[in-house]
Amino acid sequence: MNAELRYEAVPDSELDRIRCNNFDDFGNAVVSRTSGGGEPLRCCLTVAGAGEQIALVAHRPTESGGPYAEVGPVFVHVVDCSGPAEGFPIDFRDRQAVLRPYDAAGQMLDGVVAEPGTSETELKRLFEDPAVDTVQVRNVVAGCWNFTVRRQG
Ligand SMILES: [Zn+2]
Structure with a gap:
């Protein structure tokens, strides 16, 4: 899949x-x-x-x-911007990130730390598990949320 x-x-x-x-x-x-x-x-x-x-x-x-x-x-x-482009956000490609998956009920599943350049591949791998509904991409040290990933459709 x-x-x-x-x-x-x-x-x-x-x-x-x-x-x-x-x-x-x-x-x-x-x-x-x-x-x-x-x-x-x-x-x-x-x-x-x-x-x-x-x-x-x-x-x-x-x-x-x-x-x-x-x-x-x-x-x-502060003011209106164009919003995100389609696809994986390019500016986040080379950042280390915590990928934190959740199931459809909002319970946290096992996450991973993605090394720079590997977030996209790691996300695809996490979504091979049908229990994963969303994945939050977060900063490694502060833990702040960057964006949420889900299946299309
Ligand atoms: Zn903006």
Whole structure:
């Protein structure tokens, strides 16, 4: 089985709400800062270039709730951006990452640490297990969520 995968950023509806209200869904004010370059952006799944206007906001990547539904900090563009491109986000290809799988009930399954350049291959391997419903790609040290992966369709 070689499932086509979908790579999900922070949903447009949530980004619209945050940018309109100037607060995230957890009551934190949106504080614009100028990027020094290198922050992973969860609105368009790119890495910020120096000089871009970004903000750190709180996001809960698991819509269904439950004990594993953590809220964590994510960088986003302060103003509307183009959103993510199709396919695996190129800017995240050469980063080390934690790949954390969940089943359809939101329970965490066995994850892996993917070395730089191996996330895409490791994701395909994880999705060979039919019990895996979604996989969250996270930073290794801080554990922050980068994006969610699921099967197409
Ligand atoms: Zn963006």
